[in-house]
Amino acid sequence: MKIAILVEGATETAFKPILLDFLKLRLQQQMPKLKFISHDGRIPKGDKLQRIVDNLLIGKDAFNAVIALTDVYTGTNDFKDAADAKxxxxxxxxxxxxxxxxxxxxxxxxxxxxxxxIIQKLAKSNKSAPGGLPEQVNHDKSPSYRIKEIFEIGKCQNSYSKVRDAGRILKNQDLMVSVNQCPELKAFINTVLSLCEVDLIP
Structure with a gap:
């Protein structure tokens, strides 16, 4: 099984090693070949996305499947919510x-x-977490804004950097903690598991 995953460049740097470790534990000998294809800024739109997907699915080095992983909030008003983006x-x-x-x-x-x-420790701040489920934190103060905010008011004297800090936040953490609170993350991982024909995360 060969799966291409289209991602924003910084997301690949931050998330790829954590995701691979999580999948290897669950899939072991059935681990697919995953190729992360990064795009600076955001996943392409329209005809360009169609061309990229079509090209990855044909030819002698074709992939069995292509997954695109984008943010809902891209700095534009392209998407209203997760359902609209998909x-x-x-x-x-x-x-x-x-x-x-x-x-x-x-x-x-x-x-x-x-x-x-973990974010509090890295930021050196005791600022409390945003209320509600993680994926319901809104556009007005998006999750990335909330993390940037705690870093900037904390004593670590650094602003938040996805490339530098996301991996530090996730290092040695159980990804199931996030999977159980974030339905979109669970759906993404279950697609990979489904393609590998193993049990899904309930």
């Missing part, structure tokens, strides 16, 4: 059964919020 990516790519659109709502940092005690 619907639009499907519309752009067309009726392709080997394409699987997924999203982080509202951004990748939602998946870091369950580890707030």
């Amino acid at each position: 619907a639009k990516m499907r519309e752009w790519v067309g009726n392709n059964p080997n394409f699987y659109p997924h999203v982080a709502q509202h951004d990748f940092e939602a998946w870091l919020l369950p580890y707030w005690s």
Whole structure:
């Protein structure tokens, strides 16, 4: 099984090693070949996304499946919510059964919020966590904004950097903590598990 995963560049740097470790524990001998294909800034839109997906699924080095992972909040008003983002990516790519659109709502940092005690330690701040479920933290103060805020008011004297700090937040943490609080993360991981024909996370 060969799976291509389209991601934003910084997300690949931060998330890839954590995700691979998590999947290896669950899949062991059935671990697929995963190729992360990074795009600076954001996943392409429209015809460009369709061309990229089509090219990855044909030819002698073709992938069995392509997963696109985008933020809902991209700095634009392209997407209203997770459902809208997935619907639009499907519309752009067309009726392709080997394409699987997924999203982080509202951004990748939602998946870091369950580890707030680690964030507090790194930021050197006791600022309390945002209320509610991580993926429901809103656009006005997105998860990435909340993490940036605690870093900037903390005593660590650094602003938050996804490339530098997301991996530090997730290091040695159980990804199931976030999976159990973040339905979009669970859906993304379950797509990989489903493609490998193993039991899904309930």
